[in-house]
Amino acid sequence: MRNGIGVVPGGFHFGQTGGGPDGKWAVVRDPDAVLGAAVEQYSTDVHEGRLPLAIYRGGPFRNLVATARFKLLDTTRSAGLAVRLVTAGDYYVAVANALEGRVDLFRFADGRRQRIAGVEATVAKRRWQTLQITANENRFTVSLDGMPLFDAYDSAHA
Secondary structure, rough: OOOOOHHHEOEEEEEEOOOOOOOOEEEEEEOOOOEEEEEEEEOOOOOOEEEEEEEEEEOOOOOOEEEEEEOOOOOOEEEEEEEEEOOOOEEEEEEEEOOOOOOEEEEEEEEEEEEEEEEEEEOOOOEEEEEEEEEEEEEEEEEEOOOEEEEEEEOOOO
16 A cells, blocks of 8 residues: 555545544555555444545546455444545445345435445455446446446436
């Protein structure tokens, strides 16, 4: 990782949807991660509907394939990958949830969440997994560990 262990990751700005304090982010050592380091969101705030965001500064992107590796710790229940961010309250996000055993695609508009599509899936804790979302015009394909789970269509943030 470019910035080193224990510091905020470079190349991102940060925001969040929902209440509570801003998320806390840092580069941490993880021997199972690529290059032995990972970006961790480590705040423990439990406000319902709170989604801390690490937003890549290279955007905006409209049609893209976005991929993230994630590992849920004992204290985390879900991880997500957002695309087409307009604001911290307007975007699409694919969420892998270990507690519910699901992967869903949500649209946030004015900070309100609406499920577009989703399926039951095996989302593990303490193991690296890969979440991918492909956005092409109004079509979204969501995959987990290289297996396509579903296609969904929505034009709100197209």
